Amino acid sequence: MAQENKGFKIHGIPVLNDNIIWVWETGEQAVVVDPAVSEPVKEFLNKKNLVLNAILQTHHHDDHIGGTKALIRHWPSASVIACKSDLDRIPFQSHSVSDNEEFTLLGYEIKVLEVPGHTMNHIVFYLSDVQNKNIDPVLFCGDTLFGGGCGRLFEGSAKEMYESLCRLNSFPSNTKVYCAHEYTESNLRWASNLHPEDLLIKERLKKVSKKRSNGLLTIPSSLQEERKTNLFLRANNVETFSKLRNHKDRWKG
Numbered sequence: 721m722a723q724e725n726k727g728f729k730i731h732g733i734p735v736l737n738d739n740i741i742w743v744w745e746t747g748e749q750a751v752v753v754d755p756a757v758s759e760p761v762k763e764f765l766n767k768k769n770l771v772l773n774a775i776l777q778t779h780h781h782d783d784h785i786g787g788t789k790a791l792i793r794h795w796p797s798a799s800v801i802a803c804k805s806d807l808d809r810i811p812f813q814s815h816s817v818s819d820n821e822e823f824t825l826l827g828y829e830i831k832v833l834e835v836p837g838h839t840m841n842h843i844v845f846y847l848s849d850v851q852n853k854n855i856d857p858v859l860f861c862g863d864t865l866f867g868g869g870c871g872r873l874f875e876g877s878a879k880e881m882y883e884s885l886c887r888l889n890s891f892p893s894n895t896k897v898y899c900a901h902e903y904t905e906s907n908l909r910w911a912s913n914l915h916p917e918d919l920l921i922k923e924r925l926k927k928v929s930k931k932r933s934n935g936l937l938t939i940p941s942s943l944q945e946e947r948k949t950n951l952f953l954r955a956n957n958v959e960t961f962s963k964l965r966n967h968k969d970r971w972k973g
Contacts, residue, residue: 725771728855730898735759738902739783740937742860744825749773753845753860754900758787762794771795774825777802778862779842781808784900788812801825804835806841807813817843835888837881838863838871847889856942857895861888865897867904867941868911868924872969878962882955889953893944904928904938910971912952924949 729745735756742753743764750770755761775788789812804816810918817823819834819857826878829849835842847858862880863871864950865888873881903943908925917922924945926937946953955961 728853730858730940731764732898734766734902734937735760736783739937740898740900740902742898743770743788744826744858744898745770745898746828748916749826751776751825752791753898754778754781754784755787755791758790758794760911761787761791771796774801774815775797775815776845776860777810778844778860778864779803779839780806780902781839783865784862784932785810785844801845803841803843805834806839817967818845822848833863833887835861835884837884838874840875842871842876844888846895857890858898859888859890859891859895859943860898862900864888864899865929865946865950865953866899866901866907867897867939867946868907868921869903869968870950870951870965873965879958881965882958882961885961889943889947891943893942893947895943896940897943897946898940902932902937902939904941905932906973907968908949910968911949913971913973914951914967918949921949941951 730742737743739756741755744751750765750772751774752761777785796945800813800817802810802813804818817832821832823830826848831846831848833844840926845860849888864884872939905928908928912925933940952965
């Protein structure tokens with residue numbers, strides 16, 4: 721369990737090699753984010769007697785939508801919320817959303833941002849009104865922003881990804897970052913190799929490595945933490961970002 725306040729809970733289920741399926745629980749209802757597979761989610765929800773209300777899909781890759789069909793067969797009333805412009809690749813979506821659209825889910829206001837880069841139709845979900853309920857803002861960011869890193873450029877350009885990260889970086893510093901992969905340790909090892917004198921990166925890497933050695937997740941992180949130690953967020957122009965992305969893609973550490 722990553723965050724809890726007044727019945728608001730977010731649980732991380734590690735699956736496959738490094739995916740994390742997020743389960744947001746409020747009362748007896750649950751929202752699942754990017755279900756790579758279905759069985760661990762079914763087991764978790766049934767064990768806690770939770771009803772699946774909705775599935776949030778950040779993009780079309782199979783390790784994010786692979787479990788969705790089975791889940792909606794089991795809970796047919798659950799809605800699948802995904803990017804309208806990706807209907808061809810996520811054809812089972814029942815609620816199509818676009819950039820800057822807002823909707824209410826489990827009593828919370830959610831804002832959608834389109835953040836091309838990793839894929840052309842990648843979106844993120846930002847819970848924008850949680851501060852009024854004494855909960856830190858929540859960002860479900862899929863494969864755009866990672867702990868200490870960002871997504872590879874499979875379809876978009878460096879310029880698009882840089883601009884997408886700038887959009888996410890505009891949120892409050894206490895925003896909790898719920899990304900879809902446990903890459904933090906390897907990202908920070910790369911960053912520390914590139915900047916061995918950076919004490920902030922070195923200290924975060926030490927803490928992250930200890931968590932991983934104990935079998936714990938390193939996320940959620942916060943935007944404040946990412947601003948200090950994530951080289952991609954620290955890049956002040958697209959040229960610097962592009963060089964970093966290329967370097968990370970070639971790094972063999």
